[in-house]
Amino acid sequence: MDVCYGGRRMTRTPRSLRAYKRLVEAQHSDIKIKSELKREMGKVLRALSVGSEKNSEDTDVPVEEDCLYMNFCRSQSLEHAVVMAPRYSLLRQVGRGSYGIVFEAIARRTGARVAVKKLQCNAPENVELALAEFWALASLEKKHENVVQLEECVLQRNGMAQKMSHGNKRSKQYLRLVETSLKGERILGCPEEPCYLWFVMEFCEAGDLNQYILSRRPDPRTNKSFMRQLSSAVDFLHKNNIVHRDLKPDNILISQKSGLPVLKVADFGLSKVCAGLGAGDKEGDELQAAGSESHGNDGTVNVNKFWLSSTCGSDFFMAPEVWEGHYTAKADIFALGIIIWAMLERITFIDAESRRELLGTYVRQGSEIVPVGEALLENPKMVLHIPQKTRSTMSEGMKRLLQDMLAVNPQDRPDAFQLKLRVDQVTCAA
Template identity: 30%
Template sequence: MGTGTSYAIQNKLGEGMCGEVYKAWDKNSRTSWAIKTLKRSNFNSLKELKNEAMKEIDALLKVKHHENVVNLKEYFQKGKHFCLVMELCRGGTLNDFILQRPKDMVNNLNFMKQLSSGVSFLHGQGVVHRDLKPDNILIEFNHLGDAVVKISDFGLAKVFIQTFNPSAQEKCISRKYMKTCCGTPFFQAPETQNFHYTHKADVFSLGAIFASMMLKQRVQINTSQVGVKRDLLVVCMGNLTIADYEIFFNMDYVLPSDLWINPHLVLLLNSLLRKDYHERPGAEQLRCAMERMTNKDVETDIWRELARRNEELEEKTIKKERKREKKLQRLNKCKKCTIL
């Protein structure tokens, strides 16, 4: 645990239910960091504050050193605040990054690969996030200027003592059940409402994130500032969220057919959103499947043209079949006439 004396707070980056995030300058290393502060006023007691802070810290310490997971530098207590010093992600949240830019399917595929890798790593280390959503995914840029996603906010994460063997991930982690209903409605797996779920709740959340990136649907929500609203990237059908659709209609969500991407990728994305979590792939299985996808799989012009050609071919086949049937009908009439 550090002392926090070397940090100078610069400006507020954001806030959540339990605390706030600030940009800070480290006078010792002369670098910028993000400091997440958990306030005593948001908890029933200082002991509860410490317990909740340590849960997040334990999760972050267990998943260090993966490029798609935010890195924890140190933590310290300052008065009635608990502070977590983490790497600063300059690109903001995935939610704002996607909504502020034109739709880019190649970029979306790249992000999906990175997130699949990150969640597979979490599960392999015995950590289930339980609140994956675009607002909890941050964007940083590598030395080439390419965007890199970072999974953050492990406040609701479940850490299992046993470390799962990634090569036998399904066998180990599928035996672990959780009971606490948590998550965010637009991205929360339906089985969490039954207080009996596994790591595949994270897989559902990934599916909802991927679909929201592809469709780029949005709703407006209120912020902590009175009268101020912001756009939220979601997947919804009318006034229903994807989770509502799964719970109330007892059906699997299916992506629209006019995405114009590889049908195999559509099937993979649909499998993440199965209502029955047994039918969803594990995160490692998803990671492997995503790695096989290339930019050509999301080049919409290619797949739109291919769909057009298939439709033309189908129409020609139908016309030929109709001609053949008419010809057979005429032959049958001729045979009848000959017999008479």
């Protein structure tokens, strides 16, 4: 990884495990990207009329070679299915994530822009990432303006399409997806008959946090607004028992539909839903060590008491305890501290893979650039120089808040609710 420091470009080779998602990205070649884009551009996602309510979740609908049906026949036969006007049209590819291709699309009936993410279920790790995102977003009973909204999820296989619903044990296709993830072997699809999952979500036209911040002049008012929005989003997720585990500027999107920039936390492929997990679940095995402390007297879940063990995320934003593989939701607070610090001081590095300039804070050790979390793990007594720039206008309250968010000991960090209150206080006082 190349990093800009003091006007010079430096190269850093990670000394620990690379982010899990980068291993998935390596599976895709440039040739594959070009061929897939040519096939996908101009495709239309069509809808069917709805019949009776019986057996709705386990009824497949045929998919034409260039179409995916996004509403589904509700009867056991397809005799009453009537093809209606196209529902979505794919316009262009807007990005390739760690485990899928993202398209901008348009809803033909309303003219609204949506984002459509396509994932090929060609490997158990892809299925696991997709199910994690689906479970996290589908588990949210309420909406939050700073969390990306999932409209629907569709499974396409063998020329058939089926809408996925969370936890539907009557759906054989859904159960096979779960089995693929748990067993770590291909259950659905084959090279000759590929299987896909499609996610339809709200579209964020202003790109990600990197693009937005670095393409504009520094604006203290925008920084304060973004801090409040980010802390509110993480507080909402933790209250709903979701640990994101991959907070970074790439996964924070911007919408300007209302005229003002609104942040949207996105990409929940590495997230973990901490509620309702038992020792028999795959997730439960990872979280089992939390014990009875994970629930309060009123039965509510405390995500800061659930212990996670998978070392995953993006290295520049990983907390010290994540590198060790034993952490809680407080790891999200650390990642958010790195993001806010980099945003306020516009600290950047050049990613060697994408060649993009990205927001991110780090520690310089001789000729090496080291992620803050990794450096703190090696030297817990290390003092972080906040602010990093000598001519900084950062307030004392903001300095203390960042120091607390980036504390080596997770117990010394504020939880998401405390963070939201402190961010409100600091931004109002500044």
